[in-house]
Amino acid sequence: MGLLNFILQTVVGPANTPGSRLFLPDQLAGLPGSNSSGRLLPVQVDTIPVGAISDPAGANIGQAIAGQWFYSLPTEYGSTMHPIVDPSTPDPVLTLGDGTAASVTVAGLNNAYIQSVRQVAAPVAATDPYRFSVTLTMNTYPDSGSDPIPPLQVSGPYTLAQKYDTAALGSNTPNGVASYDLDGGGTVSVVVSNVQITVDLAVSAQTANGVTTGLQATVSGITVGGIPGADGKATSLQLGVKALTMDASVSKILLGVWRQQAVEALTSADAEAAIQATINAQLAGPDVLSTLSQQITENLGSVLDGLMGPVTGPLPVSQNDGGQSLVDQYLFDRALYAFNSPSSQWFLPTVLCSLSDPQLNPYAAGTVSLPDFGILGQPVTAVALTDLVVSGLPNVDAPAQTTTFFPNGATIVANVPAYAPPPAGVTQAGLVLTSGWTMALDGTPLTGTAQITVQAATLTMNVTGTGDSSQDLVLTVNALTLGVPQLSGVNIVITVPSSFGGFINTAVNTDGTKQAILNEVNSQLNGVLGQLSQAVTGYVQQAIRQHLQTALA
Structure with missing residues (x-):
C-alpha cells in the first residue's frame, strides 16, 4: 500500500470536511499572495482579451445587432438596402476588463474538492521523489448558508465591439449610406462549471548535512480543464452568465437584443477558451506554485507530527527492505521512533496493552501439555500447566537493528x-x-503451582497491511512468536505438596521441557492471529480517527 500514499489518502477525508483544519477551501483562501487583499485568491488580472467571436456565435451576434440597428434607420432604406457586418470587422470582439489594474476577478478557485490522489511514479534512485496526480472537482460546496463558498466565476467589466454598414440589396459591399461602430458593454459575472483541476505533486526528502530532516512537497504544474466524459476524453468548460449589466455605452436602439447577444458572446467557445487559458496561465505562475508547495509541505509535516508524534531527538535508522528511497527511509525511521516513544499512540507497549480480544496484558494461554518424564525410576505422566498466564508480554521495544520495514508492512524482533x-x-x-500444575506420579495424581521466569526473550511480530487509506485499512498479524535465545535463562519452579518436589524441579528444568513450554505458548498465540489482526486493525483505525477529529479540528 505504501506508507506515503496511505498518509496522503487518509488526509483526503479531513481536506474535504468543512470545519477541519485541513479543509481545502479554507487552506486555499488563506494563502498569501499579491492580490489587492494580500492573498493568492481570488486571482485578479487586468484583462482577458477574448478577441473575435467566431462562427456560429459570432455570425448570430453580428446578424442580430446589425438587424436591430437597421430598424432604427429610415424605413424607406428597407426597400433598397440591408444591413451587413463591415468587412473590416467580420467577427464581434469581446474583451473582459477595462484595462485598469486588477479589473477582472477570478473567484471561487478555492471551491475545490479532492476527487482523487493517484500515485503516478515511485522513486528509482534514492533521491527521486514520489509523484502524484491530484484531481480536484470544482463548485462542490454551496454558495449559501452560514459559510458560503462562491463558485468558480469571472467578474468584471466587459465590452463588445464590431462595425456595421448598409449595403444595396443583393450586395455585401458597404454603400456608404450609413454605418454604426458598436462599442458597448457593462459588468458581468460568468460562472464556470464542469471544471476539473489536475495538480502535479512531487514529494521528496529534505536533507541537511546528509541527514533527512523532513519531506518536501513540490507542485510542478496545475491544469484546468473540463471533466472527462464517460469515454475518458476531455470536455469543455461550461459558462453561464450569473449577472449582467449594460452601461451607457450601449445604445438604446440595441436594448432589445443586447442582453441575449452579450450572453451568447460571454458563453461562447472563444470566451471559454480565453477564460481557461487565463486561469491556467495564472495558476502556472512561479509564485503560485511556490506558495502551494510551501503550504502542502507545512501541512504534511503537521500531519506526520500528529499521526506519528513529534520528533524531539535524532531519528533511529531502521532496516529497509523496501528500496533505497530517502522518502521511505524517513517515514520508516519516523515509525520506528514512534514505536519506541512512550508519548506516542504507537508506542508498542501501549498498543499491545490496549488489545482486549485477545488480551495480551496478561495473556491467558490456557492449558499446556508437557512431555512425560521419570523420577527415581517412577513414571511421571499427564503433565500439564493449567490456566497458564503469561505476564509482561507487552514490555517490548522495536530495536533499530532488528526492525525491518518493507512496502506493505514490517517485521519487529523485540526484546x-x-x-x-x-x-x-x-x-x-x-x-x-x-499456572497450575498437574501430573501423575506412578499413577497417583499430584497438583500444585508453577512459576516460570524468563530473563531475556524476544517477541517476533510480522504485520502486513492492505488498503489505500485508514477507512479501508486491513492489518494482518502474520506472526507473533516468543523466542528465548538462551534457555539457561529460563527457571521453572514447581510447588507441590510432596517430598518429591526437589526431584520434580530438577526433572523439569531441562532445555527440552523449556522448549516444549515455549512451543506450546507459540502454538496458542498462532491460534489467535486472526483475532489479533482484527484487534490491531481496529486500534489503528480508531487512533487515526481520533487524531483527525482532534488534532486537525
Whole structure:
C-alpha cells in the first residue's frame, strides 16, 4: 500500500470536511499572495482579451445587432438596402476588463474538492521523489448558508465591439449610406462549471548535512480543464452568465437584443477558451506554485507530527527492505521512533496493552501439555500447566537493528522485557508465566503451582497491511512468536505438596521441557492471529480517527 500514499489518502477525508483544519477551501483562501487583499485568491488580472467571436456565435451576434440597428434607420432604406457586418470587422470582439489594474476577478478557485490522489511514479534512485496526480472537482460546496463558498466565476467589466454598414440589396459591399461602430458593454459575472483541476505533486526528502530532516512537497504544474466524459476524453468548460449589466455605452436602439447577444458572446467557445487559458496561465505562475508547495509541505509535516508524534531527538535508522528511497527511509525511521516513544499512540507497549480480544496484558494461554518424564525410576505422566498466564508480554521495544520495514508492512524482533521499570499499564516488569500444575506420579495424581521466569526473550511480530487509506485499512498479524535465545535463562519452579518436589524441579528444568513450554505458548498465540489482526486493525483505525477529529479540528 505504501506508507506515503496511505498518509496522503487518509488526509483526503479531513481536506474535504468543512470545519477541519485541513479543509481545502479554507487552506486555499488563506494563502498569501499579491492580490489587492494580500492573498493568492481570488486571482485578479487586468484583462482577458477574448478577441473575435467566431462562427456560429459570432455570425448570430453580428446578424442580430446589425438587424436591430437597421430598424432604427429610415424605413424607406428597407426597400433598397440591408444591413451587413463591415468587412473590416467580420467577427464581434469581446474583451473582459477595462484595462485598469486588477479589473477582472477570478473567484471561487478555492471551491475545490479532492476527487482523487493517484500515485503516478515511485522513486528509482534514492533521491527521486514520489509523484502524484491530484484531481480536484470544482463548485462542490454551496454558495449559501452560514459559510458560503462562491463558485468558480469571472467578474468584471466587459465590452463588445464590431462595425456595421448598409449595403444595396443583393450586395455585401458597404454603400456608404450609413454605418454604426458598436462599442458597448457593462459588468458581468460568468460562472464556470464542469471544471476539473489536475495538480502535479512531487514529494521528496529534505536533507541537511546528509541527514533527512523532513519531506518536501513540490507542485510542478496545475491544469484546468473540463471533466472527462464517460469515454475518458476531455470536455469543455461550461459558462453561464450569473449577472449582467449594460452601461451607457450601449445604445438604446440595441436594448432589445443586447442582453441575449452579450450572453451568447460571454458563453461562447472563444470566451471559454480565453477564460481557461487565463486561469491556467495564472495558476502556472512561479509564485503560485511556490506558495502551494510551501503550504502542502507545512501541512504534511503537521500531519506526520500528529499521526506519528513529534520528533524531539535524532531519528533511529531502521532496516529497509523496501528500496533505497530517502522518502521511505524517513517515514520508516519516523515509525520506528514512534514505536519506541512512550508519548506516542504507537508506542508498542501501549498498543499491545490496549488489545482486549485477545488480551495480551496478561495473556491467558490456557492449558499446556508437557512431555512425560521419570523420577527415581517412577513414571511421571499427564503433565500439564493449567490456566497458564503469561505476564509482561507487552514490555517490548522495536530495536533499530532488528526492525525491518518493507512496502506493505514490517517485521519487529523485540526484546522482552525491554523497559525497567515497565511502561505504564504493563502488569509485570519481567516475563513471567504462572499456572497450575498437574501430573501423575506412578499413577497417583499430584497438583500444585508453577512459576516460570524468563530473563531475556524476544517477541517476533510480522504485520502486513492492505488498503489505500485508514477507512479501508486491513492489518494482518502474520506472526507473533516468543523466542528465548538462551534457555539457561529460563527457571521453572514447581510447588507441590510432596517430598518429591526437589526431584520434580530438577526433572523439569531441562532445555527440552523449556522448549516444549515455549512451543506450546507459540502454538496458542498462532491460534489467535486472526483475532489479533482484527484487534490491531481496529486500534489503528480508531487512533487515526481520533487524531483527525482532534488534532486537525
